[in-house]
Amino acid sequence: MTLPRAGDLVLLVGADRKRYLIRLQPGAQWFSHRGSIAHDELIGRPLGRTVYTHQGAAFLALEPSTNDLIQELPRSTQIIYGKDAAQIVLRLSLYPGRTVVEAGTGSGGLTFILARAVMPTGHVYSYETRPDSFETAQQNLADLGLSAYVTLYNEDIAAGFHERDVDALFLDVREPWLFLDHTWETLKGSGFFGALAPTVNQVSALLEALERRPFGDLSVEEVLVRPYKPVPARLRPEDRMVAHSAFLVFARKIAAGDESLGWMPEKKRRAYLGKLAMAQREAAQTAAETTP
């Protein structure tokens, strides 16, 4: 953002460090308990400076960060925490030009972060069953100017994904282990898989399901961010922090039956290859029986 225009979002930070996000409208006023500020005082004028309410209270006017925007996003579902979203972008190796599939969209919190990471040459494909969440996400992404980089589907991923050979796929649904076969079909070889799960029980179920399929390089992580009071003479952590949001599980797609299955523990690898060989024998037998 160079100079803020009508329709842009601007962040106001008070002396008490409280943050307010406002969308600029010509002729409108922003009201606080310490007085009001005319939007026209911000439109077309530089940011990074102090503005004053009619009662003389000072606010710092800034361009909002991605973290500010996600925290203020209108929501109809639990939204991703910035700390988790940042780690997801890193671990899914997302950068401009990449393609990523996501479910469920929810209010579009993570969709927003994914789109900012892959734009302008990449694309996000996101699935959501609930019509109300689908509409909230559609509106949020339009308000953030990101609709061109996202395809939203109001669909259940139980029916599979439309895309193939995507770089990465992320699941934020209650039972991600149910969708691993569709996930595998959709990812490109060695593609990046990630999922978010609030409880350890969900993580265990997901790990077990991943281990039974051609996925490798599994990991489980939790991101903790401890904010500090930025006072040089009395530098110490804030009294409160987000103790738990969710666990993040990551894995990579590997080729079915590939020698790389050697990364599996011996017992699991033999069981998997045995099952695969049996399926191949059955398919060959069926083909032989149906050939005239």
Ligand SMILES: C[S@@+](CC[C@H](N)C(=O)[O-])C[C@H]1O[C@@H](n2cnc3c(N)ncnc32)[C@H](O)[C@@H]1O
């Ligand atoms: C916790 S929310 C996702 C929040 C989102 N990551 C965000 O940051 O805003 C989970 C969403 O997944 C959706 N969902 C659950 N099962 C689904 C399925 N099988 N197909 C598509 N969406 C699904 C739910 O309706 C819900 O909106």
